[in-house]
Amino acid sequence: MKISFLGAADGVTGSRHFIDTGSQKLLLDCGLFQGWKLHRERNWQPPGPLLQADAVVLSHAHLDHSGWLPALVARGWRGPIYASPATCELAAVLLLDSAHLQEEDARRANRYGTSRHDKALPLYTRADALRAIAQFVPVAPGRVQRLGGAGAATFKLTPVGHLLGACAVTLSSGGQNIVFSGDIGRQHDLLMPAPQTPDLAEAADALIIESTYGNRSHPGDDPAEALAEIVRRAAARGGSVLMPAFAVGRAQALLLVLQRLKRSGAIPSSLPIYLDSPMAEQATELYLRHGALLRVTQRERAALCDGLRQVSTVAQSTRLSAKLAGRGFPALVISASGMATGGRVLHHLKAMAPDPRHAIVMAGFQAGGTRGARLVAGEREVKIHGEWVPVRAEVVQLQGFSGHADAGELIDWARRLRQPPRQTFVVHGEADAADTLRTRIQRELGWAVRVPGYGETVSL
Template identity: 40%
Template sequence: MNTIILKSLGGAETVTGSKHLLKTSELNILIDCGLFQGIKSLREQNWQPLNLDIAETDIVILTHAHLDHCGYIPLLVKNGFKGKIYMTEPTKELAKLILLDSAKLQEEDAEKANFHHYTKHHPAKPLYTLRDAEKSFKQFFTVSENTSVQLSDNIYCRFKTCGHIIGACSVEIKCFEKIIIFSGDIGRADSAILPPPDFFTKADYIVMESTYGDRLHNPSNLSAKLEYWINQTVKNRGNIIIPSFAVGRAQELIYILYQLKEQKKIPNDLPIVMDSPMAASATDIMIEYSQYTTVNKEKWLRIIEQININREYANTSEFVQDKRSKIIIAGSGMMTGGRVLEYLKHDIGNSRNTVLIVGFQAEGTRGRALLNQSHELKIHGQYYPVKANVVELTGLSAHADQSELMEWIRKYKNPPKQIMLVHGESSAQEALRVKIQTDLKIPVKILIKDEEFIF
């Protein structure tokens, strides 16, 4: 009997930790293998055993390289996974970068916990090490977009680019005559540097992200808003701090800022600092795979010539103390860690400065606290009053909004039998569920962690 069972091990009723297991009589396939991020109760799930028989898991399919989709891979391999991990070529390079960084942070966190004795475990150990991450790379297997890959006698998969970041794809799995689509993270139709999402047109079932299922991105001109806040802050002799995800968002930002300088809409001599070794390396990968973007390699090289790219932490204090107005692009994007915290400690208490929030801010992060108009931020054990301007610019989001998600569904020539929503907070999922069922008359289920759904 060709029963197909879907079970979400993460990314169900939350935007993080994406892991969706497809169990069949021929193969058990894990679509994405991400770490939980955000509030402590989520992060603690990374340490709990998976509700999964790793020895009986045959294949991993990776939609893209963000940590919440790939960050658990070294631990899966460490715990016995032996199969191939399928992904696109740019995703392979980005995933290596992100997993090595994650492993380094895991090792550093364990070392600090042991040194400062703030751990329940003696000694504290990393979730995985650099060696674990490197070992998992041996199982990476790249595939081309729009090419059918036979996984077993009756199971095939196919990738289609979906925007979001370079190499990101939706995945079609044909399984015993049923077609199941995993959307991955769907990008914007009007990205400054990526082509619009491609799409499938036939599906029996869709497992779909819902990050912004309850909101529309502001259609107002993003460049004009950036121009306004940059010039206003420079006029006040302040700094513009843009907490940014290193992969995707940082590259889109430097492209838009380059355009604003070219058009003489912001001062040509205004320093732009990208203080993130990961963003620097991700930019190198973006240039290497420029054919996946809408910007040619020569233009990318011109853009980075005008940016102060800082890879060394030792130089950060010099940029922090520099009294000139400047634009700082630094990670992490949700302000949960990284070098952006050094700039925030110095600048968040001054009304001359502006913090531009350009991406999704998960529950429990400093970014969400700022959006909720918190009067102070706790950074490295101390509280800092929030007096800087805090401005949210949604036009730079790498996730489709509700209208774009609905349009993506409308591409299917025949409505699917059911849509399963994942990768969203409860309010977003419920709003999108009602919208789909009301407007498109398609049954929708919100997946619950570890609950099995039988096709």
């Protein structure tokens, strides 16, 4: 088999691994490039070999893994997209929202003339997303699925925590195996059970492992207590707390923690919680529907939305922004997107960032080049909708909410493979994270390991 590393090979976005088995061509993930402009421009490059894929196997629904599927479909690709049942449902929500944002961006670029082209076109449309969603085929984790007739490659999904439905993929063809980690979750996640390692009797010919936090250890302190302190501090100043959050996964984890803090009296139970993201609303329903996949009790799941103020319409969201910019009444606001790259949170950010009474809590990984990364780096001014906005609010990054395993957890996950893989490829990390994990795998596990370059092809 041959593996071509067509994304997430020099950064954390655009996860795409193209596998040529000799008789079949398969794509593991088909992610969107996000963050740095240099990376985002890759979204506009022609699909090249991707169009030849017989099938896509998707590790999980996050857009850096799934978000280019509508673009592939828009360019004429018609094949099955295999994923776990929960991933199929979550990806539908995420892809439609992504298409909406692409259309909005194009509209805005045309309105303000910020496009370098005569007329800005969206990368893909809602119609493209709907067509991609129709090509999804749900496959239960643990089941061996054949990708075609006799002699065709097979794959098996193994749950890895991280996000509802997220799985590692073990691809087998002609007696060779490739294990792809997808994104690995944490041992003690708020919502998801601990990640499992594929139970493979023989040595994998290749392990492709993510390294988002390959150079970091998550702090041991309780993220709930840290969040409680920020909320109490801001409320004492008469300020509100804005939590830009991924609508899927992070918003539900924050909601769970805030409800627990209110119940325990750690924060005032009178503080209103606003969930300003129609997608987060949909995702919350999905999380509750697949509640058996979570590590949250039935009782807590039932109370998750108690007293919650869902902000459904744009008009309601605009009113909330005006309120936040005005008297700064203490409120807790969860809104998307998580790295403040788009969505309704931008209006709240514009309203709240200039006021030192407020707090902005970034509860997760911020990819380089995003507005979120600039905020946590302490920049005192950020550009929103073409306007420079001063940042005087308290900005805090809470690592404890991360959905990604840290370096030690990644090593532990890999160590649980029954046999050392013949080759290990470290992907899905910024340069330093990938290289640090590579060194640790070499030193602590003694495995043959390297970091592949973007566009590189290796033969197994």
